[in-house]
Amino acid sequence: xxxxxxxxxxxxLLGILVIAHExxxxxxxxxxxxxxDEFGVGFPPRAKVLATHNGVKYTLNWLPIGGFVRFTTADxxxxxxxxxxxxxxxxxxxxxxxxxxxxxxxxxxxAIIYTGIALSxxxxxxxxxxxxxxxxxxxxxxxxxxxxDDIVLQIGTxxxxxxxxxxxxxxxDNLGVxxxxxxxxNGTEQTxxxxxxxxxxxxxSSPAGFGFGYQPNxxxxxASVFSAIGYGFKTTYVVSVSMIExxxxxxxxxxxxxxxIENAGMTGIVGMARSTGEIIERDGWLGYFNWMAxxxxxxxxxxxxxxxxxxxSHILFALIEAIRRKRIPLEYESRVHFAGxxxxxxxxxxVTISDVQGWVNGSSVFGN
Numbered sequence: 001x002x003x004x005x006x007x008x009x010x011x012x013l014l015g016i017l018v019i020a021h022e023x024x025x026x027x028x029x030x031x032x033x034x035x036x037d038e039f040g041v042g043f044p045p046r047a048k049v050l051a052t053h054n055g056v057k058y059t060l061n062w063l064p065i066g067g068f069v070r071f072t073t074a075d076x077x078x079x080x081x082x083x084x085x086x087x088x089x090x091x092x093x094x095x096x097x098x099x100x101x102x103x104x105x106x107x108x109x110x111a112i113i114y115t116g117i118a119l120s121x122x123x124x125x126x127x128x129x130x131x132x133x134x135x136x137x138x139x140x141x142x143x144x145x146x147x148x149d150d151i152v153l154q155i156g157t158x159x160x161x162x163x164x165x166x167x168x169x170x171x172x173d174n175l176g177v178x179x180x181x182x183x184x185x186n187g188t189e190q191t192x193x194x195x196x197x198x199x200x201x202x203x204x205s206s207p208a209g210f211g212f213g214y215q216p217n218x219x220x221x222x223a224s225v226f227s228a229i230g231y232g233f234k235t236t237y238v239v240s241v242s243m244i245e246x247x248x249x250x251x252x253x254x255x256x257x258x259x260x261i262e263n264a265g266m267t268g269i270v271g272m273a274r275s276t277g278e279i280i281e282r283d284g285w286l287g288y289f290n291w292m293a294x295x296x297x298x299x300x301x302x303x304x305x306x307x308x309x310x311x312x313s314h315i316l317f318a319l320i321e322a323i324r325r326k327r328i329p330l331e332y333e334s335r336v337h338f339a340g341x342x343x344x345x346x347x348x349x350x351v352t353i354s355d356v357q358g359w360v361n362g363s364s365v366f367g368n
Contacts, residue, residue: 139211308340
């Protein structure tokens with residue numbers, strides 16, 4: 001895909017999500033009448049002051065990798081650290097609400113996008129069975145006469161196949177045994193006989209399987225406003241939980257408590273720009289908006305982690321203060337957040353180098 005379109009599409013995506021995130025902080029602070037000095041898009045150095053209104057400078061900065069809300073400080077020093085200035089002087093509950101408002105805004109953006117997608121193209125509704133999308137050569141499925149686009153309703157005596165069902169255990173439990181397979185072909189229900197067993201084809205193989213690829217059976221229904229909103233919130237919840245579970249698995253793999261996950265799909269600015277272009281090329285603008293929702297939820301989950309310099313770390317410091325009933329010295333907190341920010345920037349550089357190498361090699365961001 002055209003590189004300029006990829007970059008342009010990604011910058012629009014990032015800009016919308018960053019502005020939404022920072023607006024969450026900004027609007028909540030203004031609601032509590034916490035003075036704000038600057039609302040910045042991008043990281044310094046500053047490129048331009050776009051406007052000044054009610055004492056707040058709205059600025060555009062040179063590094064297009066984030067944004068910030070700068071709170072007013074007594075000595076007039078510049079700092080985007082949430083722990084400095086008027087926010088630090090606010091009641092702890094207000095500090096926490098201001099900090100959590102950014103990630104919550106990203107969650108809201110994702111829910112709005114998913115709602116819009118549902119209104120635009122409808123809602124995917126799951127139906128019984130599995131749709132066959134590939135039958136491997138010389139496999140039990142091919143010998144049984146299974147064809148692409150058949151709908152598999154039941155295998156053996158395991159009962160009707162429901163959405164999300166796994167058929168691997170059925171094959172293992174009936175290895176070498178001829179069992180009935182109920183299918184729908186061209187609208188007509190019929191029964192085949194299949195014998196689970198070993199099969200292999202190129203890089204795919206199984207010692208005890210059926211030898212066909214499949215996808216969930218579903219259809220699209222038009223959505224009302226209310227059903228679309230319900231779909232938007234449900235999809236946001238499902239995707240968020242999936243991200244948290246994936247993050248948990250990755251952390252466990254780092255600690256040796258789970259199988260190692262290579263790079264866990266981590267990518268930087270360059271990789272995200274390339275992936276945006278690949279998605280637009282593959283799935284069109286509908287895929288682009290779905291990708292925007294996924295990135296928005298990623299930003300929300302990532303920012304809530306208790307990593308120094310992120311919202312989650314500032315929330316943690318506020319909670320510690322509430323428990324101790326004693327203010328943490330400003331210099332200690334500032335050092336922690338500065339060190340965390342430096343490490344995040346270093347990690348970004350390392351990941352970006354990897355992204356550039358993949359770009360030079362011509363490999364897809366999403367693999368094969």
